[in-house]
Amino acid sequence: MNSIQRLVIIGSGNVATHMATAFKEAGLDICGIYSRTVDNAQVLAEKLSVNVFKSLTEIPLDADAYLLAVSDSALPEILKQLPALDGILMHTSGSVGLDVFSESLKRSAVFYPLQTFSKAKQIDFSKVPILLESADTTVLNALQNLGKRISEIVKIIDSEQRKQLHLSAVFMCNFSNYMFHISEELLKENNLDFELLKPLLGETIEKLNSLSPAEAQTGPAIRNDKKTLNEHLEMLKNHPEYQNIYQLISDQIQKLKS
């Protein structure tokens, strides 16, 4: 079985909503939605014109696949409650391994969309990387075909790589976002508008299309501009925690040159 056509959605949060919508638009047959949050399930089911299953005992036993788009903490409990199923079971979590599935479930997999989803905001799913894992080659083939129906970027990675990817994403997105926060705080204190720096940020991101971050590095640290580095540390004297971050990252950036 290389083709998944009949799909059951379990979950009704942001991930479930965006994925179910993408699958529906790609022409898959969504058998219905189950969610412990019945109201959310109803909203999603109405949006997609499909059934709501009020209990896990109601879900069809003969679907090709079951998408478990629920929180990491809810996953083990849902798995326990599932009836015996022949179709492929797949969870969507970046931080949960394949080992959440019991050994008896050979047809299990991870179908992980690497993106942050907001309820309100549409997303172009074709640009969302889909990361797959399964111990079963036939399942992997089926999931690759499924992934390609909604995204241009479909890769097979193992649990260790998925964890490394998550760690990298923390630096890339969560920590850079915190740098934006410090920046905004300093601007506010000086009655300056955060908007002023957005064009510069735009170019910083744009540069990554042609240069590696190390090649694109600019600023006083990489220039070894000691006068400016000292001035900046002095300007941060009322923010010892920002001063620490400034010092630590500037020291690291200076090592890039060697």
Added chain:
Amino acid sequence: MNSIQRLVIIGSGNVATHMATAFKEAGLDICGIYSRTVDNAQVLAEKLSVNVFKSLTEIPLDADAYLLAVSDSALPEILKQLPALDGILMHTSGSVGLDVFSESLKRSAVFYPLQTFSKAKQIDFSKVPILLESADTTVLNALQNLGKRISEIVKIIDSEQRKQLHLSAVFMCNFSNYMFHISEELLKENNLDFELLKPLLGETIEKLNSLSPAEAQTGPAIRNDKKTLNEHLEMLKNHPEYQNIYQLISDQIQKLKS
């Protein structure tokens, strides 16, 4: 005199090139280019179909303004060599104060474009914030009119604010770029492609259009997900310097909640 029409360009690097081009396109009369790097001056002059001045003694004494788009270190020397001029003198540096001009030069100003320029890459100047400073109100008025001819965003700020803006830009752009570098290094070690994280980065930046960075903060630190935080620190054990950064920034992010 509220209208600047005849402009002399001093400098021929990235900033001079992009600004002179924007001014030319906006219909200003570029009298010519002077640069200590004669070859560069020649290239820019040909591009704009204007004169090259081989020496500072050749520049016209009756232009409305003189744009000094040279490096911070070259600025004092160029200023010393300039003949007596009636027009407005303006430098383009983010980190040099008004005090670089001698007191006798009343008609002096800062005309600072807050953007990073690359020789190869065209830029939409209308979106580049122009930050102005001058002790003279008439000069400021003239510069506001001039700035509006090339950009939609023209603001008057003082030297202290300009310094704070530069410090904020270090966090916003230079330090976030270093976070991208760490991310890329970790991905490389695990045979993962940097491209995989770019859609997620795109959404992280996009969110800043509707949320403050503090509101947009996600990740294990803000969730106080101790299990993941400890796992990540353990995964970084071969990179003590990244481990330090991970710990320091995660501690700070956790303070956002209170």
